[in-house]
Amino acid sequence: MFGFSPQELAAIALSVKVAVVATLCSLPFGIALGWLLARARLRGMLLLDTLLMLPLVVPPVVTGYALLVLFGRQGAIGAFLHDALGITLAFRWTGAALACAIMGFPLMVRAIRLSIEAVDPRLEQAAATLGANRWRVFFGVTLPLAWPGVLAGAVLAFAKALGEFGATITFVSSIPGQTQTISSAIYGLMQVPGGESGIWRLTVVAVAISFCALLLSEWLARRQRANAGTRA
Amino acid sequence: MTWDLAFEVRRGGFTRALEVRSEHRVIALVGASGAGKTSLLHAIAGLLRPTRGHVVVDGQCLFDAVRRIDIPAHRRRIGYVFQDARLFPHLDVRGNLLYGLRGDAVREPRFGMEHVVELLGIGPLLARDIHGLSGGETQRVALGRALLSQPKILLLDEPLSMLDMDRRDELLPYLQRVRDDARLPMIYVSHYPDEVRRIADEVHRIPG
Amino acid sequence: MSWNSLRNLAVLALVCAFALPGRAQSLTVFAAASLKESMDAAASAYQVESGQQVQVSYAASSALARQVEQGAPADVYVSADLAWMDYLQARGLIDAASRHDLLGNALVLIAPAASPARALSLADGDAGAFLERLGEDGRIAVALVDAVPAGRYARAAFESLGLWAALRPHLAEAENVRAALMLVARGETPLGVVYASDALAEPRVHVLATFPAGSHPPIVYPVARVAASTHPRGGDFVRWLQSPHALAIFRRHGFTTPAAGD
Numbered sequence: 001m002f003g004f005s006p007q008e009l010a011a012i013a014l015s016v017k018v019a020v021v022a023t024l025c026s027l028p029f030g031i032a033l034g035w036l037l038a039r040a041r042l043r044g045m046l047l048l049d050t051l052l053m054l055p056l057v058v059p060p061v062v063t064g065y066a067l068l069v070l071f072g073r074q075g076a077i078g079a080f081l082h083d084a085l086g087i088t089l090a091f092r093w094t095g096a097a098l099a100c101a102i103m104g105f106p107l108m109v110r111a112i113r114l115s116i117e118a119v120d121p122r123l124e125q126a127a128a129t130l131g132a133n134r135w136r137v138f139f140g141v142t143l144p145l146a147w148p149g150v151l152a153g154a155v156l157a158f159a160k161a162l163g164e165f166g167a168t169i170t171f172v173s174s175i176p177g178q179t180q181t182i183s184s185a186i187y188g189l190m191q192v193p194g195g196e197s198g199i200w201r202l203t204v205v206a207v208a209i210s211f212c213a214l215l216l217s218e219w220l221a222r223r224q225r226a227n228a229g230t231r232a
Numbered sequence: 233m234t235w236d237l238a239f240e241v242r243r244g245g246f247t248r249a250l251e252v253r254s255e256h257r258v259i260a261l262v263g264a265s266g267a268g269k270t271s272l273l274h275a276i277a278g279l280l281r282p283t284r285g286h287v288v289v290d291g292q293c294l295f296d297a298v299r300r301i302d303i304p305a306h307r308r309r310i311g312y313v314f315q316d317a318r319l320f321p322h323l324d325v326r327g328n329l330l331y332g333l334r335g336d337a338v339r340e341p342r343f344g345m346e347h348v349v350e351l352l353g354i355g356p357l358l359a360r361d362i363h364g365l366s367g368g369e370t371q372r373v374a375l376g377r378a379l380l381s382q383p384k385i386l387l388l389d390e391p392l393s394m395l396d397m398d399r400r401d402e403l404l405p406y407l408q409r410v411r412d413d414a415r416l417p418m419i420y421v422s423h424y425p426d427e428v429r430r431i432a433d434e435v436h437r438i439p440g
Numbered sequence: 441m442s443w444n445s446l447r448n449l450a451v452l453a454l455v456c457a458f459a460l461p462g463r464a465q466s467l468t469v470f471a472a473a474s475l476k477e478s479m480d481a482a483a484s485a486y487q488v489e490s491g492q493q494v495q496v497s498y499a500a501s502s503a504l505a506r507q508v509e510q511g512a513p514a515d516v517y518v519s520a521d522l523a524w525m526d527y528l529q530a531r532g533l534i535d536a537a538s539r540h541d542l543l544g545n546a547l548v549l550i551a552p553a554a555s556p557a558r559a560l561s562l563a564d565g566d567a568g569a570f571l572e573r574l575g576e577d578g579r580i581a582v583a584l585v586d587a588v589p590a591g592r593y594a595r596a597a598f599e600s601l602g603l604w605a606a607l608r609p610h611l612a613e614a615e616n617v618r619a620a621l622m623l624v625a626r627g628e629t630p631l632g633v634v635y636a637s638d639a640l641a642e643p644r645v646h647v648l649a650t651f652p653a654g655s656h657p658p659i660v661y662p663v664a665r666v667a668a669s670t671h672p673r674g675g676d677f678v679r680w681l682q683s684p685h686a687l688a689i690f691r692r693h694g695f696t697t698p699a700a701g702d
Contacts, residue, residue: 074627090628091579091612122318125279128305129312130332130381137306140331144322170619173612174584180613187615191502191587193527 004201010177011185012205018093018181019161022101023154026108030153034112035138039121055167056106064170067099071171095172096179100164104157111156111221115149116142148220155217159210182206233257233417239285239295243271247283248438250275256433258411258418262425263438269421270315272438273387276419277312278305289385290417311383311416315390317374319362325373326358332381343379343414351413352376352406368399372406379414386410386418392427400427407431466493467671468513470504472520472661473616474545474590474635478693479518482686490680492673500588500616508533508666515669516677518542518661520617521589525662534664538678543661544696546636547593547651552627553644560631560648562655567606573630579612581623581632589659590617594633596656621645635659637694661695 004012037049055063071078072090081087089095119142127137143150165183174184186202189195233255240249248268252259263269274280276287278294281302287295294303311332319328329345349355352372357365365373371391378386391407392400404427411418411431422428428435471479476498483494497504497514505524508514509531517534519525528534549560551573560569574580583591591613598604614620617634624632625644632645639647663681665674680686687697 068626068628072626072628088577091577120318122314122316123320125305126312126314126318127320127331128279129277129308129310130377131306131309131334132331133304133306136334141320141322145320169615173579173581173614173619173623175579175612188584188587188613190506191500191584193523 005198007176007180008185008198008202011180011182011202014093014096014177014179015162015181015183015206016209018096018100019158021094022097022104022161023108023158025097026101026105026157027150027154030105030108030112030157031143031150033109034116034150034153035142037109037113038116052109053106055103060103060164060166061170063102064099064167067095067102067167067171071095071098089172091172091175091179093172093178096168096181097161099167099171100161101157103164103167104160107160108153108157111153112146112150115146115152118149119145148223152217152220155213155220159213159217162206162210162213233290234288235259235417235419236286236288237276239275239282239287239297241268241271241275241280241282243268243280248272249285250438252436254434254436257415258420258432258434260420260422260428260432260435261438262422262428262435265423269423269438270389273312273389273419273421277310277387278303278308292384309382309384311378311381311386313371313374313378313386313388313391315393317370319365319370319373319377321362323362324358325354325360325362325365328362328373329354329358329377329380332377342382345380348376348379351379351409366399367395368403371395371403375406375410379410383416386414386416388418388420390422392424393422404430466495467515467673467677469494469496469516469518469677470508470512470514470666471496471498471518472501472504472589473498473618474520474638475518475661476618477641478637478690478695481693482681482689485685485689486677486680490673490676492677494677500583502587502589511668513669514666515671515674516663517666518663518681519589520659520661521592521657522660522662523592524589525664529664533667535667535675536664538675539662539664540678540682541660541698542663542681543690544698545659545661545694546653546696547590547597547633547656547659548636548639548647549649549651550621550624550632550634550639550645551630551648552624553646554627555630557646558648562601562649562651565602567603570603570607570631571610574610575630578630579610580607581612581614581620581629583617583620583634584613584615585611588616590620590633590635593656593659597633597651600655601651635694640694 033052037045069075073079073082078089081089089098123141124137127141132140163183165187168179168181169184172179174180174188182202182205186199189198235252235254237250237252240247248271250272261269261272271280275282282295282297284297286293286297293301294308295301320331323331352375354372354376357369357373392403395403408431420428420431469483479496483496486492487494501519501521501524504517505519505528508517508528517528525539529536529539560573582594585591585595595604598607612623612629614623617638620632621634621638621642623629625642636650639645663678665678691697
């Protein structure tokens with residue numbers, strides 16, 4: 001199909017699967033942390049914010065190494081997950097999803113936090129006077145108003161996950177069908193003399209998917225700006 | 233029916249105190265702009281915690297600093313009409329009206345949907361987007377929304393101050409209808425004394 | 441001092457920083473990842489002997505070759521296989537006269553130090569012992585088998601021993617041979633295939649078996665001066681690497697060297 005080899009198609013399918021899973025699984029956490037950073041007035045929020053931004057500034061290979069140390073078969077958390085819950089992340093696509101989720105998380109949280117901050121807290125006050133407890137205020141007022149921004153954060157994280165390489169290959173290596181994503185496949189092809197045509201094919205696909213995702217994110221962000229205000 | 237309000241709030245750099253004991257059902261708080269009237273209403277509604285004192289309405293204690301009682305805003309059954317209405321932009325008029333009609337409120341609906349809609353004349357507006365409403369229509373919807381949450385008390389924070397003279401004259405009768413029909417304890421806040429006299433039984437000045 | 445002259449001074453300083461040779465006097469060597477400790481030692485020795493500062497950059501031979509192709513400012517290139525040196529030579533990117541086969545190496549099968557030291561037989565076609573060692577979901581760490589020399593040697597060795605089909609689904613391909621080494625050292629994989637020199641460098645692994653020299657193409661590390669380099673000491677360094685002193689350093693780190701007289 002389109003001149004893609006089976007291995008290339010497998011890499012594309014795996015990349016999409018990993019990116020979708022990474023995004024969906026990290027979304028609840030992203031919303032919770034975005035809300036926390038936007039609304040809660042506790043001490044240590046600055047520290048939390050800085051910690052969350054770490055995957056953006058630390059070299060991806062370092063993040064991958066940290067994941068290996070924590071979640072590998074010998075890692076503190078990895079060993080527990082394996083022995084107690086039968087969950088393995090090392091050398092499996094689930095580990096790739098975790099790496100991608102971590103790398104995309106700062107972008108997601110930042111976008112969600114900004115969109116929740118943009119929701120007028122006076123509307124939340126009004127909801128409280130109408131008998132809504134914290135949960136109902138969040139799900140009935142805050143989240144619906146912040147939703148386009150939440151989606152934008154999710155799409156950003158998806159695009160980041162699609163392009164992730166350093167952390168993934170360090171943590172779960174490159175295993176065709178399991179952890180060989182588009183990026184790993186491109187990296188491998190780059191090191192084979194004559195691999196250029198495969199590189200360009202895969203790059204075009206990756207760019208096309210990411211481009212669509214980013215366009216969607218931008219469109220959603222504009223809708224958010226139109227929505228969340230209050231009548232002065 | 234008794235109002236027993238004696239508390240102090242701190243907002244920004246200043247403190248405001250309120251001391252009202254009354255047996256009138258509908259009372260008004262009057263004072264110049266910036267006198268802190270909104271902060272006092274917020275405290276009664278549970279949106280702002282007083283630094284000391286107590287808030288007791290019709291025998292129910294909503295706040296007492298000494299006895300450490302502070303009922304959260306969402307459980308006070310207080311209908312609050314804000315100066316800026318604060319309708320939810322993601323819901324249409326019907327959605328806004330019905331927002332408070334859930335949970336505890338539904339079990340004993342003293343104010344039904346049809347009745348409130350008729351009382352405030354907002355039938356034609358039900359399917360409308362809130363962004364297209366006039367100032368007067370917005371306030372009527374806000375009032376309806378507050379009533380439909382089945383409150384035990386109504387607080388109105390300068391509901392007419394954002395409107396021009398004509399709209400104000402248009403809306404005032406609706407306020408009077410609600411006052412007479414719902415028969416709820418009401419606190420009406422304004423800085424227009426004549427408007428206040430047409431609504432309230434007793435007027436209290438807030439020094440500003 | 442007026443703002444104007446202060447600004448001019450700043451511009452002058454910036455221009456000087458970029459224009460002065462300064463760091464450019466240092467000799468830049470691109471070397472395969474598996475040469476990490478040995479080349480560091482050799483570079484230090486050269487620095488002491490000649491006073492010439494040497495900077496070494498380590499990565500997969502393939503990545504380095506691509507960088508040289510794109511004009512990276514390397515003066516000397518040492519590859520872990522002949523293919524990538526041939527690639528650069530075919531494009532006229534290295535000084536063919538300076539090219540020399542510098543080192544050899546062996547390919548070994550390793551396991552984490554904590555695991556049983558029971559040797560593993562590399563008998564033809566007998567994948568049973570491997571699979572038993574791997575257990576249910578264990579993997580064999582190797583470098584990328586299509587791209588990195590160490591990975592290609594591993595694949596060639598398994599193929600010639602008739603083990604490739606059975607073991608291929610159990611591989612974990614790491615970015616380069618040192619990353620594969622790290623996986624075994626950390627106990628993340630029960631087995632790995634790396635160079636003998638790598639196994640020597642890492643105390644947390646031990647060698648279970650050595651792949652017969654005939655099972656893979658000879659592992660040769662060619663060295664050459666990069667054609668585009670203008671550094672005056674480039675050629676001298678390449679020659680020095682072939683001296684008995686330098687070769688002794690590499691042998692200490694587990695490499696083999698051509699017999700004297702080659």
